[in-house]
Every structure is written in C-alpha cells, then in structure tokens.
Amino acid sequence: MVRVLLIACYELGHQPLSLAWPAAFLREAGHVVTTCDLAVHRLDGAVQGAVREADLVGIAVPMHTAMRLGVEAARQVRAANERAHICFYGLYAWLNSDYLLAAQKGQPPLADSVIAGEYEGPLRSLAAAMGEGKAAATVPATVSGVTTAREQQQTHMERLAFPVPQRGDLPSLEQYAHYMHDGSAVAAGYVEASRGCLHTCRHCPVTPVYGGRFFVTPPETVLADVRQQVHAGARHITFGDPDFLNGPGHALRLARALHAEFPDVTYDFTTKVEHILERRELLRELRLLGASFVVSAFESTSDLVLERLQKGHTLADMDEALAIMKDAELPVQPTWLPFTPWTTLEDYVHMLQWIRERRLIQHVPAVQLSIRLLVPPRSALLKHSDVGTWLGPLDAANFTYRWRHPDPRMDRLQVEVAQLVEAQAGSGAYKAFAAVERLAYEAAGRQSPQWRAPLVPDLPPPRLTEDWFC
Secondary structure, X not given: OOEEEEEEOOOOOOOOHHHHHHHHHHHHOOOEEEEEEOOOOOOOOHHHHHHHHOOEEEEEOOOHHHHHHHHHHHXXXXXXXXXXXXXXXXXXXXXXXXXXXXXXXXXXXXXXXEEOEOOHHHHHHHXXXXXXXXXXXXXXXXXXXXXXXXXXXXXXXXXXXXXXXXXXXXXXXXXXXXXXXXOEEEEEEEEOOEEEOOOOOXXXXXXXXXXXXXXXXXXXXXXXXXXXXXXXXXOEEEEOOOOHHHOHHHHHHHHHHHXXXXXXXXXXXXXXHHHHHHOHHHHHHHHHOXXXXXXXXXXXOOHHHHHHOOOOXXXXXXXXXXXXXXXXXXXXXXXXXXXXXXXXXXXXXXXXXXXXXXXXXXXXXXXXXXXXXXXXXXXXXXXXXXHHHOEEEEEHHHOEEEXXXXXXXXXXXXXXXXXXXHHOOOOOHHHHHHHXXXXXXXXXXXXXXXXOOOOOOOOOOOEEOXXXXX
C-alpha cells in the first residue's frame, strides 16, 4: 500500500477528471489516495498532512497554464517532503520532461518521473513498484511508460480498462464553471468519451504525444460518470475530447443514451471544421439530442496560416461550416490563434472584419483575440522546413520556444491586446471587441470602421463561464 497525493492545477474551470480517473485506478489497486485541486484549494491547511505523508505525489499537467502552476506545487512538495516521489503526468509532462527531470541550479529536479499518453496504467504500476520497495532508479526497467532522468520511455499507448472516475472527494460542482443560457446559470459537469486525436495539427500538444492515435472510453463508463455528476447537480455536460467526432458512431451512441436518460441535460463538444463538413448529417440529430453549442478551432482567416498549422480546412470551409451549423440550429464558438510568425497585420484586421461581418462577436470571448502561438519542446512545428526563419531559443522555464514576428508591430499589438482584454474583463463583448479593433486599425495606420453595437443585440449564445484558452 502506497500513500498517494494527486494534484490538479487548472483545467479550464472543470472539476478535474485528471484526479478522478487516476484516483479510481489507484484505489482499486489498494492504495490510499488524497486529491487536491489547486484551482479551489491550496497546499496548506488540511492538505498539509497529506503532503508530508505522501510516498508518491502525482501532478496533472494537461495544459500550459497547469504546467506553470504545477512546477510551483512541486517546489512546495519538495520543501515539505524530501522523500516523496514526484511524478508529473499529462500532455505537458511529456513535452517538458527534459526540464522537469533536470537538476535546477543546484536544487533537485522538480520531478522524479513523468508519464504521458494513457497515463493511469503506468501511474498505477509506478505505485505498485514503490510498494514493493523498488528504488526510483529501477522503476523504468519494470514500468512501461514511466520516464526518469536515467531512462527515457515512450508515451504509453496501450488501451486501458477504465473504471468509473471517483469524484466523491473532489470539490462540489458549484465551485467550478457553470453553463449560461437565457440569463440563467447551472452547474456543468465534464467527461471524456475519447482521448488522443486522429489528426496531427502541427501546433497542437496532442500531436507529439498521441501521433494521430485516439482511444475511446466504453460508453457505459462515460454514462456512469455523467450519471454521478447529474446526481451531484450538473445540468449540462462538456465532452472534453480533443475531437468528439473522431469516432462519430461512438459519439452518437453516447448522445442518444444521455438524452434518453436525462432529456433535460444539455451538452457541448469540440470538433474540427473538417468534421463539421464531413459529418454534417449528424449535427441536426445531435442538436435534437441536447447539444447546446460546439467549440471549433477556426484559428485564422489566412489560408497560408491554416496550411502552416496543418488544420485541414480553408477559409471557404469555415464559411461553409457556419452555414451547416446555422442549418442545424447549433451555435458555434470558434477558437482562434491570432498571433503566429506567419500572421500579418492585414490578416489580423481581416479576422476582425470576418468575425464582425458574420455576427460572431458574442461567440468569440475577447481572450481569443490575444492568443499567441506556443511552441513547446517536441512540438510538431519544429519539424517544418521553415523553422530556421522564425524560431528563437528554448525558454525551458516557461515551457516554450521564443519567437519574434518579422513585423515588430505584431508583437506590440499582441501585448497591447492582451493587456486590453484583461482590463476590459466584464465590460461586454461588443465593447471589448471594438476596443481591440481600434488597436488593430491604429497599428495598421487605417481608420477604424464606424459602427455601433446593435440597439437590439443578438441574444448571447450559450456558453460556459470559463473561457477557453491554452
């Protein structure tokens, strides 16, 4: 028996599945597990005892923001418990394994091991090896998928037998993001019907880890997880798969079963523009089965940028996708990557025009207009033939390569938009968008268009209270 502390850092306001699933795996194996979500709690107070007593501390880092918070958590754990084995798991653990496993200016490494891919199995095996008294240096020889400073392992790509996630000791859903529609807000749950992705967009952190593979979760497990969250108060469910329509038959079976059991519960999902076009016949049925909105990575209105990112769609495809979604009466929340080394100032202005002309202002959270390309270690972007023309040095402590835009105006604009968006928080979609637009037109030396928000604005589309970003 091993005493395990699992730490989540930040997961876009969702109750962390990255705690609930490994907790179920580890408890089934007989280990004592404590969980802590740093989005709600701190590593002090009641959690302090668990930090001091832990044999194994797992830190979940599925995204860049979580990684930044996770390294500070690791330092706190090291200071309180020198003997604990610290394991980072998730997408960004693998991408940044060299940094995590290296000594830090005379200090011990932040991590003793890292795991990525289908991480629950290796995490359980790591705990078992520790329970047998094996030293950390010998663990990789016996545990597939666990990387240490002494031995590099590949990401773990074996299909797992998933138990139902254990959420009983997590903070209540009321403490997380809510679903907003028609002026009301209700608690939202979060599930994953699949992991990984069939596609290999160059900028996506899923690509270097999964390499075009994806794994479905058994429908009965997903539905059992939905059921326990509905019983805990959820009235909306987010399917957090990288792409819900990678497996369209699987997605449709789940949507039908969810709606049959909980006809008043809505849901949202993420899918590619490419899949909206290819699987348009599914969208109206998904809408009738309770789909409330769809998140889709439009990224740019420049076909050049879309090609560099290997998105698999064009600007014309985005217009077709909007028409398909309108016909299905299913709102779309497009996400954007406005600042890349290849995006010109005219591209940025065109993106704003495109959003405004298609009446998408309220569908685009202002933070989306400020996002700058992240290039983490192992990124597929590093393999592109033009990398030498724009890539700067690795900033390992910030988990990204640096880059400068060939047009200095773009770098200045990104900083200004980010500051403006933060200052405009809560000011309303139209006001924030107009302020960003003024900045962009001024940077381009052009007259900002004269327009006003409609006297009777479109109804705000359904959304979550936590906006997507990286």
